[in-house]
Structures are given as C-alpha cells and as structure tokens.
Amino acid sequence: MILEFTPDQQMIREEAERFLREQSSSQAIRRVVDTGSTHDVELWTSISRDLGWCAMAIPEEFGGLGLGATEVAILMELAGSRLACVPFWSTVCLAAPLIESAGSDEAKATYLGAIAAGEMAVTVAYADLSAADPSATVAVQAARTPNGYRLDGTVGQVVDLAVADMVIVPARLEDGATALFALPSSGGQVVTSLSVIDGTRPIASLELPGLEVAAECRIDSGAVTGDQFAKALRFANLGLAAEQIGAAQGAFDMTLAYISERVQFGRTIASFQAIKHRCAKLAVDIAEARSLVFGAAAAMGQADAGESALEICGARVVASELQFLAAEEAIQLHGGVGFTWEYDPHLYFKRAQASAALLGSCEAHMDKIAAAMFGDGGRP
C-alpha cells in the first residue's frame, strides 16, 4: 500500500550512485563519444564483474541474486543519469529476460550464469527495435541443414552489437515458428558499426549471408511464443523507462547547478520566477514519471500481466516525454553554451531523441492503452 524502497534497495541505490558519480564522469563519457568507441571498458568491467550488477535479477539457481524489477530499475535509473556507456541495458533488460522467458534449460544455465558472473555482454537482434512490438516482424530466415541451420537476413540496427560478446537472433523457421539463435561475436556474422548522433549507445548492422551454424546455437525451448517475447519485452521497456527518467534527472541536476551559478542582469538565472516555475514543472513531471516507473516495477510480479503491461506502456510515455523535455530545457537554460559541443547538454539531448525511438513511440504505447480501455483491440 505504501510504496517505498526497502533498506536493502536504498543501500544498493546509494552505493551505485556514489560509484557512478566517480566512475562515469563527463570526462569518461567523452572518452567514448569523442573517440567513437563502443563503450567504457573499465566501467563495464567494474559493473559486470566487480559489482555484480548483472546478477541482480537473474534467478539464484543460475548464479544470480534473484532480486527483482525494482533493483534493476534502480540501477538503470542511475546508469541513465550518468549516461553510462556500457551494454548494461541490452544485457540485463533486453537479452537476459528473453533467455529466461524463452530459453532452453541448458541455455539458461549457460548464458544466464555467464551474464550473472559478469562474463558476457549480450544483445538481441530484433528486426525492428523501434516497433512497439519488435518481435512482430522477423528479418532472418533459418533453414535446417544436416548439421544445424543456415541463417539468412539482415538487421539494420542492433543496439550494443559491436560490444556484445554474443547476439541473440530471432529467426523464422520454414514451418513459420520463431527460433532464437545465439551467435558469439566470433561467429562469422558481418557486423558494421554505424555512425550515430547519440554516441553514448553504439549501434551496428548485422548481416547473415547464409551463415551456417551448429544445432547447439539454437537456444529456445522449442519455438518462441508471443507471450514469451512479450514478457521479455515488458522488462526491456521497464528498464528503458527507468534509464530515461534517470537521464532526465541527470540533465535536470546539471541544469539546476548551472543556473544557480550563472549570473545575468545581476542575479542568478535560478532567481528568475519564470525559470523557477519551469524547473518546478519539470520536478512535477519527474515525480510523476518516477512514481509510475517504480510503481510499475513493484507491481510487475503482483498485478496481472495485462495491467502490468499497460503500466509499463504508460511509464515509457511519461519517461520519453520527460527525458526530451529535461534535455531540451537543459540546452535552453544553459543559454549560449547550451548548444556547444563543450558542455554536456547536447549529450543528454541526443540520447533523449534516440531513446524515445526505441521499442515504440509514445503514440504506439498510448494506442495500446486506449485499446484496452475501450476494449476494442485498437483504433477502429
């Protein structure tokens, strides 16, 4: 009834915050962005191996800590606030839940174990990651061969592909069923890094020109169902929403600090009431979005799946809008320096636009909610 963090959750939060403040500084982000690197290697090692963040939501039987969506949301929020350049979301929110939901027992033991141990970054090559349901279309065809399968197809944009140790590829079998293939980074697929505006999250294209893979590469428990995809994607959306509100908070904190120092007309910018009211409105939006994200996280296990899915849709809507607004205001309230490369607002701004384009537009999420409310399955 009362929604608050447990003392353990509070501790995870405080420690993660302290760690990221030191390790994912502006300088660290710029080392990645300005050199076009895929990620912050050192930071990723710390997070995955030393701090065990990747183990958080993996069930204990696979070597994880068996904690829940709230703990992951806490970490995603903080990672977002520092624009941490690591494949954390793809590994923990995109790939691991899919393995857990649709993977074979062997695959779970092997890969969830490796993820929990911090030995592996993993991503998923959905055909269209911008769709509200990225599993609805499949870009890769899988044909059985004597020794395994032949994979054919191209996926235009795969997040964190160039840094991942493994990519999970949903592919269509001849009988129309969808299978999952796990390809190690050395697996022979063609990976082409794309130059992107948001340099904090790498994207690459994936080409599978008739790639022959062994039968063991197939990791699903026998044809993936829509429900299995949906369950995994709820987690991905929740994690993304948490990251987005974190990035909004990060941009907002930076802005508050700047306008409290910067003087114009003999006053700090923060002393102008019009600015105060805009900041206060942002604070209201943050309160709204954070409540919904953590409320949805807490309800995830308890509420029925349909209700929970709608809450997560809602969380994505408010988080996407909030993140953009916070970044927009960061640029505007920084004034002249706000649109320079040297200051950080543009990093948050580019990330905001790029994140909003993932896993469904606000409109698409609201369409889903409306369809449920009107009980008519969608726009008539």
Place this chain on the structure above:
Amino acid sequence: MILEFTPDQQMIREEAERFLREQSSSQAIRRVVDTGSTHDVELWTSISRDLGWCAMAIPEEFGGLGLGATEVAILMELAGSRLACVPFWSTVCLAAPLIESAGSDEAKATYLGAIAAGEMAVTVAYADLSAADPSATVAVQAARTPNGYRLDGTVGQVVDLAVADMVIVPARLEDGATALFALPSSGGQVVTSLSVIDGTRPIASLELPGLEVAAECRIDSGAVTGDQFAKALRFANLGLAAEQIGAAQGAFDMTLAYISERVQFGRTIASFQAIKHRCAKLAVDIAEARSLVFGAAAAMGQADAGESALEICGARVVASELQFLAAEEAIQLHGGVGFTWEYDPHLYFKRAQASAALLGSCEAHMDKIAAAMFGDGGRP
C-alpha cells in the same frame, strides 16, 4: 505583399470598438445571461438597423455595401471580444453566405436585401453543426405535395433559432437532392429553447412534424451542390475564427487589467515573471492567430478555393485553442474570484468550450490539412 488594414477598415474597426465598449458592457451581457434571454434586443437593433453591420458583405445589387471578408472579420472579432449577445454570426456568416451561394435570384433579392436592411435575423438548421462538414448529413426529409412540400425531421441544436426571424432548413428531396427551405418564425415549426452552459449564444431544437409549406418556401436555385455549401461554410468558419480570437483578446485584456491592480505579497501579480511570461506567450498566440485569420480573410477572394479552405481550417484550429487558453488563464490568474459567478472569466470560458465545438474539432480541421499535404484524401 504587405498586409495591413486600409484606412476605411481601420475606421470601421475603431468605431465598432468604441460602440461595443459602451453598448455591450458586462452588465449588458449579464442582463441576457442571468435572465436566460435569447439576446440583447437593443444592441441587435443598433447593430442591424442603425449601424448597418449586416449590410457589410452583402453585394451592392442586393442593397449591401459590397465589402468583403476582412470587414466582416473585423466586426466579428470585436463582437467576440465583448461577447455581444446578438445573432450576428448566424445571420451574416452562416445564413447570408448560404443564400448568396445557393439561393435563387428571388431569394437573394428578398432575403439578402432584408438582411442588409437590418430587418431580419436568420439562421441555418444544419443537421449537425458540430461536424467539420455540417452539410454532409441532412436531418429533414422533404416530400412534394400538390401545393408545396411536407417537411419531416428534427434538428437537435440550432444556434440563435429562438431569436431568428427566419430559419433556413436544408432538406433531402425524394430524389436525393438537397433543397433549402426558408421558414419564418411563425411558420408552424416547433422550437424548443435549450438550457445551455454558454448563456451568451442561445440554442434551440427544431421539430418539423410533417409541416406543410408552400412551394415558395423553397429558396435554392435548384438542388444545392457540395461546393455551394462549402463556400458558404468557409465564410462561417472564418467569421467564427474571428469571433474566437476576439473573445480571446477580450479575456486577455480583462486579465491584464486585473493582474495589474491586484496585489499579492506586496507586489502586483503582473510583476511576477512567471505570470509575465505566460501573458507574453498568450500574446504570441494572439499574434499568430490574428495574423492567420486576417491573412486568410485577405486571401479569400484571391487564393484558390482549396488553399483558402485550408487556411481557414488552420485559423479555426489556432483560434479555438487560443480562445480556450485565454479563458483558462483568465480564470487562473483571477485566482479565487476567477471561478465565481460574479466575475466575468467564466462567461469567456463557457463561450470558449461552446465555440470550439462548432463546425469541426481542431482534430478534424487538421485532418483536412494533412489529407491535402499528403495528397491521400485523409487518414489511411
């Protein structure tokens, strides 16, 4: 190229403004609203008979002044700013253009002449005045009789019906064509005044329970075409948009005056920067909307009809949104007294909601514009 009022237009404007400031005071409006009257009889007599406003856009051959859309928009804007309780819009913007566009020569001579002379308030009983195209549906059936026609049907809401001396009823003939019938207020139709939230514009329902009318009541030049309706409705929309921006300006002026006097925390409310910025944004919206309304009015005769129609759609969108925002801010910035009956903001507020519901929602107007831009005839 340069868009400005001619000296004549400027003069019309200044005189009308002076007149309305005196004659359509808050007290005058309240005499109508608080007693549930249909209109301000004295004001209507002055406008229609003494000042000749109804003659403005009627062609000279029918006794009018032969001026154009700009002059009517000027008057509508000012009438709106004072919430003048008169059937000016229905007579001049709704009915007269329909008679001019689709009426027989006799009807034009008779009725446009009477309107120009200020002898007649007229309205039109469109089946659904809330539709973007109110002529698309017809609620009344007309059957030929030996002496004329028998009219059957009900129109739920007709603006200014209870005050009009005549109502024009679009009716469907047996052959599917649409005819116009002019019924004097004594014509035997059943008129039931409705109690409405916006007491500044009366609405009544019209019942025609098999009413027998003479053949002369039919006033169209022989089946009304869609183009004829569309032309008349462009004028109605433009006039309504002008009225709406006027009402917005009226609410805004009232608000500016109030906050310049009212003191809180030892300062006038107008001295708070957050309030200043909101007022400034309203001023921007007013500038935008007024420019579009008068630009569209000036282009009406010149640009091609399609282009002009879209501009008028756009004018309705910005005018409807502006009117609501200005009224909303009027209530909010008046503080506690803003939601009392005693102060005027609620009059503007109720009018804003009621006006926005006429002749198409903002969404419907934008749909039309998008259909033209994408060249696909509407939402796919």
Place this chain on the structure above:
Amino acid sequence: MSDLNAFRAEVRDWMNANLTGKFAELKFRGGSGEGDALPDLRKEWEQELARGRWTCPGWPAEHGGRGLSVAEQVVFQEEYSRAGGPGRMGHIGEGLMGPTLIAFGTEDQKKRFLPGILNGTEFWCQGYSEPSAGSDFGNIKTRAKQDPETGDWLVSGQKVWTSLAHLSDWIFVVARCEEGSVGRNGLIFLLMQLAQPGVEIHPIKQIGGGSEFNSVFFDGARAKAEDVVGQPGDGWRIAMALLGFERGISTLGQQMGFQQELDLIVEIAKENGADRSPAIRQRVARAWIGLRAMRYLAMRALSDEPSTETRREGLAYKYHWSNWHRDLGRLAMDVLGMDGNVVSEYPRRERLQQMFLFARADTIYGGTNEIQLNIIAEQGLGMPREPRGKL
C-alpha cells in the same frame, strides 16, 4: 495483506448495507462543485457513519477513533468512494480540527469538541483566507481584541472561500491579536460559534451555479477566552500544524472518484462515437497514465520516513492532481461535443459538466498553481525565494 483484504470486505459490506434506503439518493453526490447539495440528508449520513464507528477511524482509540493504520485508512477511503459514498460534511472536523485539538487543545477543549465531531452532530469550517490575503497567508488583517472584563476575544474582519460555512456550526479563525504585528507574528487561533450576533455569512455563487464557498464577516463577534488553541501570538504555528494533518490519505479516495469520472468518459465516448477519434483515444490513454502515476505518487508520499526525494515528490502532488483533473474536465467536454453545452437531467452528463466547471477551482483553492510551483521550486529544489514587494 489478508488482514487488509478482510478489512476491505468489512468496509464494503457496511457501505452496501447502509448506503441504501433514504441514503441511496446520496450516492456519488456532494462532491466538488456541489458540496452544498442535500445538506440535511448528508448530515444524517454522518450520524449513520458515526453509528458504524466510521467517522474519524484514523484517530487514536483513546480519543474515540479506531486507530487505523495508514494502509487501513487508505482502504477505507477507497471503498467509501467506490461505493459512491457522498462528499463528507464532517471532513474539516475529522481531518483538521480534531487532530489539531488532540495535539494542541486543552483537556476541556477536547472534552467539549471531539464528541460532536465523532458523532457527526457538530460541523466545522475553516477561516484562513482573506480578500487581500488569497495566497498570502502572512497578510491576515482580521483582528481579535481581548475584552479586558471577560477575557473573551472580539473579532472583526472578513474571511473568504470558507467551504460550507452556511452549513456549519463552528469555525476556526486565524486573526491578528497583537496590534501592529506583521507577517507570521502576533496571530491567534480561535474557535468560534457561527450562530451569534456579529457573524454574517454570504454565499459565493460559483462558476457552476452552486454555492459551496462563503464570505464570512465578523463584526465584534465573540470567541470565548477558553476557546483559544495554543497561546495568543502562537496562531501561525497552530495554523501550519493543522494544515500538516492532511496526510494525503483522503486523496486515494478522491482518486477513486477520478477513476469513476474517467470510466464515464470512456463509456460515453463508446456510445457517441468519440472513440473513433485518434486524438480522443490518445487523451483518454494519457488520462489513464496520469491517474495511475497519481496513485503511485500518493503511495510513495505516504511513506513514514520520507527521503529527500519522496518529500520533494510529495510537494508535487497537489499540482499534479489538480491539473490532471482540470484537463480531465476538458476531455469530458470534448468527448460530449456540442451536447456538452446543453444542460439536461441526464445525470452522467451533468456530473461531467459540473466536473468540467468546478475543476477550474482545483488549481486555485488550497494553494494556486503558482503558489505550488513556488513551493516546489523553493522548498523542493532549493531555488532562491521570491522577493516580497513593497507596494
């Protein structure tokens, strides 16, 4: 959890059993915008509640309450609203006056006033706002002068926006008791009977036609010497503490009402075809999102040991719900279309029309939007304070 469910069932059963007969007429009535509706029957209903021990259930047992936990109080509010329980005439007494007396009142005051509140026989209203001190609470001008003979206080001045004063028995009044004092100093917190010479109540007609609010004029009206709460001069502290007793539990009941309004909008849209409009659908979805967020926001704010963050979020609550509700009113009218303008006896439509109009007050009373944003910026974000002018 199962205890809560049992409690929920208890409330539901009681409401189903008792909001019947003559009280059935009260269902969903007396909400905001029509707080003055059916007053006599609603006072009877308060006594019915008292018989069920459902007045003041959050008060400690030693003062006649049930000592319910926060979670239980939330459940009560939710079930009360879900069942259509009418707007509470006793709200000010139960939620504000009672807790203030329990904390600051004398034994005599508790003995004299708490029973009337508990039994639903005495009704209270609030005398804070003044014409020239709408949002500016420090600018109070109503004066209290002590009668040297009796020790009573003679009060003169005007209070405004007093909810249901015309239907109440008592009013608590913040007045200036030290001549020449300014701002927060020199104020006194008085309990005053309304039915006495020197008190005049003028209803204020509202945008929707109802008169929930009043101006209350005092012209030498009397507060007994023993009816001061705290010390003379200490009124600011008492007044602020009183406002703090609103822990926001009732907001979860309020949200039930919001959900009913939203359901009504969906229902009407399906009937009149507004559900075919993509823009309306998106707005309906957005309203649902905002309401869901509101629920979790309230639940976070109920934490017993709020962090800086949840405290900051708590400041956002009033701004969020009031603006959400105001927008819901517009959505309702846009769904109704031209019919929204026509006043009819059709009760669902009327409820939405009244909501549309009265929700305009939501962003004004109890701290305007502008004051809320100042508070969030200054107290929540630590931004510089707005300078006071010298006009």
Place this chain on the structure above:
Amino acid sequence: MSDLNAFRAEVRDWMNANLTGKFAELKFRGGSGEGDALPDLRKEWEQELARGRWTCPGWPAEHGGRGLSVAEQVVFQEEYSRAGGPGRMGHIGEGLMGPTLIAFGTEDQKKRFLPGILNGTEFWCQGYSEPSAGSDFGNIKTRAKQDPETGDWLVSGQKVWTSLAHLSDWIFVVARCEEGSVGRNGLIFLLMQLAQPGVEIHPIKQIGGGSEFNSVFFDGARAKAEDVVGQPGDGWRIAMALLGFERGISTLGQQMGFQQELDLIVEIAKENGADRSPAIRQRVARAWIGLRAMRYLAMRALSDEPSTETRREGLAYKYHWSNWHRDLGRLAMDVLGMDGNVVSEYPRRERLQQMFLFARADTIYGGTNEIQLNIIAEQGLGMPREPRGKL
C-alpha cells in the same frame, strides 16, 4: 501586382542562369548549422551576385543599391531561397553594417567600406555578445582606451558567439570607452580589422559538429581613430539602431527554407510510412498552420505605419519562428524514427538531422526565448520591468 510578377520572373531567371556550373554545388548549402560550409566558393558567389547587382538591392541607389521597395525585396528573398540560393556570407555587411554606415557613418567611412560590401569582397562580423553579457547587453566589459598619440583606440576583452569571424575581414565592436561607466553609458562603436596582432579567433564547436560561431579575443588590438561610428560614448545608440535595420524582410526568404524542410518531412513520411500515424499527421498539419501564420505575421509586421497592435505582434515574431522551427526539428526526427539517429550521406536525411540539432540554437541566439518573453511582456503589454539584481 504585374510589375511584381515581372520582377519575380527576373530574379528567378537570373538565379536559374547563374546558380549553375561550379555554383550548383552551393544549392541549399550554408544555412543555419553549417554557416561555415564551402566558404571560398560562397565568397565567389557573393561576387557573382554583385555582378548581377543583387547584393544590397534594398540600399538607396546613390549608395550603389537598387532602392527596391519592401515588396520587391521580399520577392527577391523568396526567389533566392526557392532557387536554393546558399546562405549569404555578406549578410552582416549588407543588412547591418551598410545601413548603419549610410545612416551614421562619415563620408570617408562610406567611401572606404560600402564598396567592399557591395562588391562581395569584404566580409563583416558582429562583436556584441560577451561571456558574462550573454543576454545582458548593458554588462559589456570589453574596454577601448584611446592612444593619446595617434587617437586610435586600443581594445582588450572578449567577444563571443561571433558568427563566421574566422571567415570575415572586419568586425564591429561595442566596447566601454569611459572608465567606470556602467550599463548603456560610456560605450563606443568601433570598426576593426581582424587580421592584426592582438586579435585571436577561436571557433566554438557546436552541437551538430560545425563551427559557425567563434570567440574573438582582443589584447590591445587597434581601431583607427577614424573608425569610430558616431561619437565615443554614443555606442549604445548606434548599436541599437543597427539592430533596428533588420526589418524582417529576410525572414520571408527564411520561410521559404522552412517550407522546403516541411516538404521534405512530408516526402519522407510518405516513403517510410510515418504518414499512417494520426499523431504525425496532426503535427504535420500543425506545422503547416504555424508556417502559414508566420507568413502573415511577417507581412503584417512589414507595414510602414504599424499600429500599436501590429507593433506588439511584431515583437512576437522571433519567438514564434524560432520555437516553430525547433519543434519542426523534433517532428523531422520523429518521422525519421530510429533512422534519424544514424548519420549517413543521404542528403535529405542529413539536412533534417542538422536542422534538428541546430534549431536548438534558434531559441537562444539573437535574444533567448526568455529575453523575448520579457520584451513582449514589458514593451508589448506594458507589464512591470524585471528588477535588476545586485549580485
């Protein structure tokens, strides 16, 4: 009207005949966000324009212009943009410096500087903003000290946000020439050569990767005694007058560019299916409405005898276009979807991406949104002035 049409045809023909060959590469280039693109060729293009007598066509004939009417200048701007004429390197000289010299310059200054502007051989930039005087023009700290021997002025300080300084020959500088003066007093308006010791130009890398703006550092750099415009101490008046010469005619050309961007968005939406989204359709329609209103707003503002009302509306213009354009950038990216994030050589996409990023500067340079709203409130609506602080 027919004269205007003939004139329009003349411009169109000239552009079609001359924006070809090596200049074809310049089409639609050098706009905002890439003002530093292809500088050498664009300077050549300025000289090509000069040969056609299309530089400074609004200047009076006696100073080498064509003395075009406002309407003709609008036509020129429109046709120039429609043909894809590149961003003008000579804009500051033609639009700001020239008119200022014509109004306030000495005969000698006119003789020395106007020809270079007219011929497209000398390029100017603007030295107004400073790091601690972004929007606060009265807070200028750059100092000019007169050399008692030569009468020249020695300038020290820093200007910032100077467009294209690294590609310009001359800069006009507002500096403080009276020690101890504050605000608008004691300023001087100087013309200074950039290629001299004591001037350093540092490009500022922008959000989109380009470097249109610069910081310009002065360390005892010299302005000749004869290169003061107006009197020492009179700099504020000259500086303000200069800003006033922007009559907003060029904005109608700018709007042509906006229309092209909107057309591009529509085209891409049709290709990638974004046109099936009702929300995108509504936003596209809204953009069209805003652009159409912008056009009429500009046309009203061009009136020779503006009324109070059109003057007030004119103040709204910058706020309206810059925020409209900023929103257009977001719409473009939302239409592109995930592809919007990928940098490619696909020129239509790249144009929209650059627009999305650089439009963020639109609401900041040339007076931020916040300054514009202050001006509208104070000058347009007569609301009280914002008090200056004393930090």
